[in-house]
Amino acid sequence: MSSTSDDGGETIESIRSRHxxxxxxxxxxxxxxxxxGEWQDAASGETFDTxxxxxxxxxxxxxxGGEADIDRAVEAAWDAYDEEWSETSRAERQALLTxxxxxxxxxxxxxxxxxxxxxxxxxxxxxxxxGGVAEQFRFFAGATNSQSGHTRDEPGVHxxxxxxxxxxxxxxxxxxxxLAMASWKLAPALAAGNCSVLKPAEQTxxxxxxxxxxxxxxxxxxxxxxxTGYGEExxxxxxxxxxxxxxxxxxxxxxxxxxxxxxxxxxxxxxxELGGKSPIVVHADADPEEAVGVIAMAIFANTGECxxxxxxxxxxxxxxxxxxxxxxxxxxxxxxxxxxxxxxxxGPKVSQEQVDRTMDYLERAKEGGATFLAGGDAPDDEAxxxxxxxxxxxxxxxxxxxxxVQEEIFGPVLEVFRWDDYDxxxxxxxxxxxxxxGGVITNDLELADRTARDIEAGYIWVNTWHEMxxxxxxxxxxxxxxxxxxxxxxxxxxxxxKSVKYGLD
Ligand code: NDP
Numbered sequence: 381m382s383s384t385s386d387d388g389g390e391t392i393e394s395i396r397s398r399h400x401x402x403x404x405x406x407x408x409x410x411x412x413x414x415x416x417g418e419w420q421d422a423a424s425g426e427t428f429d430t431x432x433x434x435x436x437x438x439x440x441x442x443x444x445g446g447e448a449d450i451d452r453a454v455e456a457a458w459d460a461y462d463e464e465w466s467e468t469s470r471a472e473r474q475a476l477l478t479x480x481x482x483x484x485x486x487x488x489x490x491x492x493x494x495x496x497x498x499x500x501x502x503x504x505x506x507x508x509x510x511g512g513v514a515e516q517f518r519f520f521a522g523a524t525n526s527q528s529g530h531t532r533d534e535p536g537v538h539x540x541x542x543x544x545x546x547x548x549x550x551x552x553x554x555x556x557x558x559l560a561m562a563s564w565k566l567a568p569a570l571a572a573g574n575c576s577v578l579k580p581a582e583q584t585x586x587x588x589x590x591x592x593x594x595x596x597x598x599x600x601x602x603x604x605x606x607x608t609g610y611g612e613e614x615x616x617x618x619x620x621x622x623x624x625x626x627x628x629x630x631x632x633x634x635x636x637x638x639x640x641x642x643x644x645x646x647x648x649x650x651x652x653e654l655g656g657k658s659p660i661v662v663h664a665d666a667d668p669e670e671a672v673g674v675i676a677m678a679i680f681a682n683t684g685e686c687x688x689x690x691x692x693x694x695x696x697x698x699x700x701x702x703x704x705x706x707x708x709x710x711x712x713x714x715x716x717x718x719x720x721x722x723x724x725x726x727g728p729k730v731s732q733e734q735v736d737r738t739m740d741y742l743e744r745a746k747e748g749g750a751t752f753l754a755g756g757d758a759p760d761d762e763a764x765x766x767x768x769x770x771x772x773x774x775x776x777x778x779x780x781x782x783x784x785v786q787e788e789i790f791g792p793v794l795e796v797f798r799w800d801d802y803d804x805x806x807x808x809x810x811x812x813x814x815x816x817x818g819g820v821i822t823n824d825l826e827l828a829d830r831t832a833r834d835i836e837a838g839y840i841w842v843n844t845w846h847e848m849x850x851x852x853x854x855x856x857x858x859x860x861x862x863x864x865x866x867x868x869x870x871x872x873x874x875x876x877x878k879s880v881k882y883g884l885d
Pocket of ligand 1: 552555556579580581582583609610611616619630631635636638639653654686687734788789790
């Protein structure tokens with residue numbers, strides 16, 4: 381029942397050798413903190429290792445930032461804001477963001493390779509991510525021009541609303557889309573006129589550091605500051621800092637709640653993009669072959685490490701057999717292996733900790749009576765035994781209130797439920813704390829519209845998944861978050877309204 385692993389004569393050593401060669405070309409020269417436009421050691425002088433999840437080898441040692449470094453970074457950001465950045469025009473910010481996009485495109489292959497080495501995603505997925513990074517900066521370069529206030533006139537008085545940046549924002553990002561998440565945070569923050577202190581995830585700091593090497597000469601000193609380190613040591617003080625006027629976070633709901641509690645101390649505004657447990661609703665009229673393609677992409681892309689992954693499948697009885705058969709074939713036919721190889725479909729998870737977490741859920745699912753239709757184990761290939769691999773997995777027979785169904789597994793694990801009564805199915809589809817995304821597969825426009833409206837989530841796909849071009853707001857209902865990213869309205873989350881009233885008599 382396990383998927384194809386790409387042994388092709390590979391050994392642990394041949395994979396390691398390929399990765400060492402790639403790393404020699406792309407790992408950044410600077411692995412310190414980036415504060416006030418300078419590379420600096422952590423105040424403690426300490427570092428931590430970032431590992432390659434394919435080989436288990438150390439890629440680099442990175443500065444382990446802490447509270448003193450966050451203080452320095454926030455101060456540098458305010459200096460930059462007060463001395464220069466708050467005076468920039470829209471046109472200047474637009475030019476900067478456009479230049480950043482150009483630089484990212486020039487370095488696309490190098491950044492993608494680095495992302496693959498540090499995160500484990502396939503090179504194809506990493507290339508798409510980096511393309512999206514450039515797109516993000518270009519989108520917000522344009523969006524700066526759509527920022528506008530409004531006026532309200534009455535006899536003898538003129539009122540106007542202007543929007544002003546917060547000044548310094550704190551941004552904390554996860555490891556599943558390291559550079560993409562950095563761009564989702566930095567592009568709108570800068571476009572709106574803020575300076576940033578950004579904390580990348582401990583598992584994947586390298587692409588953000590290389591990005592800063594690439595744009596160092598175009599971004600004014602202190603406008604972007606990066607403090608690498610652990611959540612408790614660097615993220616926590618950032619989220620509590622009095623000098624931070626706005627917090628933006630992507631990650632787990634548990635940490636999101638902690639960030640929100642910390643933010644309450646200083647009444648700091650927060651944007652949170654948290655977890656998901658998205659339902660895929662398949663109607664009786666769905667074409668099985670097309671449905672299988674959409675579903676496999678929804679759950680297995682990026683090794684299932686997507687907050688918007690379609691992880692609960694609600695398939696109508698009439699099409700369940702052919703679709704499940706197709707999905708088993710798709711899962712077992714995927715090539716699990718070295719993400720640097722073009723033919724690989726599924727790379728490793730980001731860390732052993734994440735493998736253990738997924739396996740723990742699968743163990744509990746087994747105890748809960750689940751039937752494994754595919755996967756559920758590590759690939760049977762000695763060459764991959766040092767990596768963090770999990771095979772694409774299909775599970776059926778769990779109660780919907782089981783913890784493996786209710787909680788985010790964040791791995792290549794799809795849970796299957798069959799239905800024939802729409803209302804009962806929709807009750808279950810919405811019976812989770814999350815509400816980030818959802819999807820529907822049908823050729824009936826009315827059914828698509830009804831289901832899209834019935835799913836309690838912030839983003840719905842019809843006959844597709846993961847498509848998220850900038851322009852449509854992205855964010856969650858319920859415990860999946862607060863605020864919206866990816867769209868013009870994101871600028872509102874990085875600015876505050878000021879009303880000005882003129883007495884004219
Ligand atoms: P976290 O929520 O812990 O990590 C996200 C970011 O928050 C990282 O930069 C992390 O730092 C930081 N962080 C952690 N603790 C704190 C804190 N107390 N204060 C401030 N910042 C903090 O996710 P995990 O990496 O632990 O993953 C756990 C689960 O979360 C996953 O299995 C998945 O279910 C979910 N998740 C959801 C994501 C999404 O896109 N919605 C993304 C990632 C995870 P550091 O990593 O350095 O500790």
